[in-house]
Amino acid sequence: MTSDTIFALATPPGRGAIAVLRLSGPAVEATLTGLGATGLTPRMAAVRDLKHDGEQIDQALVLRFVAPHSYTGEHSAELHLHGGRAVVEAASQALIALGVRPAEPGEFTRRAFQNGRMDLAQAEAVADLIDAETTAQARQALGQLDGKLSRTYAGFRRDLLHALALVEAEIDFPDEEVPDNLARTAGPVLDRLADDLRHAIDTGRRGERVRDGYRIVLIGETNAGKSSLFNALTAREAAIVTPIAGTTRDVLDADLIIGGYAVTLSDTAGLRDSEDPIEAEGVRRARQRALQADLRLWVRAPGDPDGVAADYAQPGDLVVANKADMAGETSDRGFESLSVSTTSGEGLSALHDWIAARLAKDLSGADFPAITRERHRLRLAEALTAVEAGRTALDRAPEMAGDDLRRAADALARVTGAIGVEDILGQVFATFCIGK
Ligand SMILES: Nc1nc2c(ncn2[C@@H]2O[C@H](COP(=O)(O)OP(=O)(O)OP(=O)(O)O)[C@@H](O)[C@H]2O)c(=O)[nH]1
Ligand SMILES: [Mg+2]
Structure with a gap:
């Protein structure tokens, strides 16, 4: 070239x-x-x-x-x-x-x-390393640059091509000394691969979160003190705080680094039914963010009703019992909870530490994540669908499975930008001994 x-x-x-x-x-x-x-x-x-x-x-x-x-x-x-x-x-x-x-x-x-000096995933890692602002992002990008992610994908592809070779052998040499049901021996290989892909997709969020930021959303009744907490955690008076219920309308995002991890913290409108179209739109956005978040901090003040927020809090979320300086009980509604006061500052450092511990638990892992970008996740999901289709075809009409498996191999190859399926298939076939 x-x-x-x-x-x-x-x-x-x-x-x-x-x-x-x-x-x-x-x-x-x-x-x-x-x-x-x-x-x-x-x-x-x-x-x-x-x-x-x-x-x-x-x-x-x-x-x-x-x-x-x-x-x-x-x-x-x-x-x-x-x-x-x-x-x-x-x-x-x-x-x-x-x-x-x-x-x-x-x-x-x-x-x-x-020029073959690196694959696509490694090229992405170069960009990620340059953009890294946290130690976790840098560590992950370095692992990817080192080829950790590429090796994971190569492993998936190897299993896939092995299964494909078994299937193709039966099709290409139907009358020769290929053992009967050779194609069916691909079954267990595909089952294992599907499990691996599912596991990679399940744990994949971790890699994306390290790279793009863990999403924490403040939810709760109006006047619970969400905006006050947002300002306290970001150490900026970015959100408007007033005693008027329904102050916050827009979602406010702030990028933070907590315990070496990137976090996007969002302040939202208090959850309640409102006739006011502007507030109603704010509430709609708040609900949407609450659903997408990795963690919800349910901010509650003494005497808060259970209200709509209860429908959005999920297992593993934290109730932040705010206004600890005031009299009155705050029900934790069965969630883990911490008492704070944004006015006196009480409990805020414990909350910070709790979040840091949660990030470490959710984002650090012994195994390197197989996914660091949405692009990878889409391809893996595509590969999994194709593998599952191939697995089903295998039991009914093995000659139909080949196409599905090729599609799966293609999807995986596109993550690293590897060479075409045919080339790899050639190599696999070269070592494959007919009649054995
Ligand atoms: N005593 C006391 N008052 C607080 C505390 N935190 C917030 N407040 C007050 O509670 C009121 C509401 O606070 P905001 O932070 O605006 O509450 P919010 O949840 O964002 O309210 P909306 O945006 O309306 O949903 C304000 O008058 C705050 O000064 C606290 O820890 N103690
Ligand atoms: Mg507010």
Whole structure:
């Protein structure tokens, strides 16, 4: 594959101690020579005076990588410049003059994928690692970059292709010394695979939550103190607090980091039936969020009726008995509960710790999650449906199962961007001994 040569600023734009310009493509060496950076040993940093049109650009540290031993798999280079805007601008202009093109977003990683340096899941991990704001996100992205996720998917595909080979063997060689019912021996393989896929889908939310944030929603009666708690937990006066019931209408979201995990905390309208169309819409949105959340904090004040919120709280949720500074009992309605007062601050650090413990329980796990994005989950669900269809077909008309299994293999392959099914099937078949 021939491509043009690209460059981009790899460090953040603006003034800094050092700015790194990265180059990749067939013309890298010629470009370096054009800038006066010659005699470079691959992978050895060296200081060179960079010049263009007789003008000195900078005294830079230059690194050269020779294909295929580079991030992109192409000839590459890094120019470590002094990080002034004028220097970076002059170097960029010189590169353009030498025929090097500014890169598109993600183009270096795209080339790495196209040159087989990484698969799609690993390319996604690169993006996730750059975006990671919590240690858990970074840890997960590093695992994925390391190929953990790709290996899980490869394992699924291997089982699938093994089953497919059994089915195809019976179809392709019906009269030869293939044992009868060879196809049916694929049954247990498919059963196990379906179990694995189901398990991956069930536990998959964990990976998505680590990446996108665990969703915590405050629900409760009007005036229970949801907005006051929202402000206390986010340490900002973002939500309006008044003694008027029905103050909050819109859903308010805040991104937080609790115990090293990303959290989206949402304040919602108090749940009650309202004639006011604006409040009614707020309540509709509150209910929707409550249903989608990973955890609901049911905020209750002394004397609160059981009300509508009771229908939304789910097992594992927490009742936050607010206004502990006031007289009166707050029923926990059988849920685990914590007493707090947003006014006095009592109980707030215990609530914070409780949430952190819940996050650790829900989001950390011994096994690496098989899913870190919705894209993966959709493909896995597609694969599972196809495997189940194939399993059913196997018992009735094995020759029909092949199509389903191919569809499943395709769905899995699309997660990592692996080669076509036919290629893999060829390999599996090559090791498959007919008559045994
Ligand atoms: N004494 C006492 N008052 C509180 C406490 N927390 C909140 N309040 C008061 O309760 C009233 C309602 O608080 P909000 O935070 O607006 O309640 P909310 O649940 O968001 O209410 P809506 O948005 O109307 O659903 C305000 O007057 C708060 O000052 C508390 O811990 N103790
Ligand atoms: Mg409110």
